[in-house]
Amino acid sequence: MSHEAPRVGIVLVSHSVRLAEGAADLAGQVSGGTVRVLAAGGTDDGELGTSADKVAEAVAGAEAGAGVLVLPDLGSAVLTVRAMLADMPGARVVLADAPFVEGAVAATVTAAAGADLKAVATAAEEAWHARKL
Amino acid sequence: MPASSESITLDGDLHARPAGALAVAAGKFAATVTVSVGGKTVDAKSVLGVMGLGATSGQQVTVSADGPDAAEAVAALIAIIGEATRVGG
Numbered sequence: 001m002s003h004e005a006p007r008v009g010i011v012l013v014s015h016s017v018r019l020a021e022g023a024a025d026l027a028g029q030v031s032g033g034t035v036r037v038l039a040a041g042g043t044d045d046g047e048l049g050t051s052a053d054k055v056a057e058a059v060a061g062a063e064a065g066a067g068v069l070v071l072p073d074l075g076s077a078v079l080t081v082r083a084m085l086a087d088m089p090g091a092r093v094v095l096a097d098a099p100f101v102e103g104a105v106a107a108t109v110t111a112a113a114g115a116d117l118k119a120v121a122t123a124a125e126e127a128w129h130a131r132k133l
Numbered sequence: 134m135p136a137s138s139e140s141i142t143l144d145g146d147l148h149a150r151p152a153g154a155l156a157v158a159a160g161k162f163a164a165t166v167t168v169s170v171g172g173k174t175v176d177a178k179s180v181l182g183v184m185g186l187g188a189t190s191g192q193q194v195t196v197s198a199d200g201p202d203a204a205e206a207v208a209a210l211i212a213i214i215g216e217a218t219r220v221g222g
Contacts, residue, residue: 029149
């Protein structure tokens with residue numbers, strides 16, 4: 001597997017600016033910093049909520065040529081992401097149904113190893129089964 | 134399919150960053166790779182699985198691989214475990 005191949009990008013959509021940024025920081029550090037992990041947290045004015053513009057900007061920034069996996073923190077972020085995706089036909093974007101922190105870490109590490117978008121999405125969704133104890 | 138296995142004693146706890154480095158490296162090999170500690174065995178390519186081992190300093194870790202690049206995978210992961218757990222994180 002070539003080390004020059006583009007990695008799948010990750011977008012973390014949270015209702016909270018700091019939750020999105022913290023999760024992106026954690027996933028980036030655990031995976032060694034080779035993957036574009038972008039935070040899209042809060043509303044346009046930084047309040048609790050989600051912003052389609054912030055998500056669209058993060059998706060564009062995370063796209064390195066291998067597609068983008070979007071992880072929402074709570075179900076209500078899904079509406080924003082789906083509306084944004086409807087405005088981006090042809091974008092190689094997959095919305096993952098996964099626990100936020102575990103999914104972000106698993107997806108980013110899998111992307112860092114060079115896996116494709118489908119495998120990165122699977123890694124995120126398999127995080128439902130990971131036990132801490 | 135060639136199989137390979139090697140053990141190492143941890144110099145430090147297997148925290149998040151070493152677990153991440155291990156899983157990223159394992160994911161680059163075609164072989165199936167497992168990590169075993171104290172009777173628990175997980176897929177080395179699953180960072181959450183490796184973190185869930187809760188492996189601590191002084192414990193013996195065994196890396197096993199099965200596949201075309203099994204020997205290379207085991208050597209690479211043993212080296213990462215040796216280095217990463219000394220740094221901590």
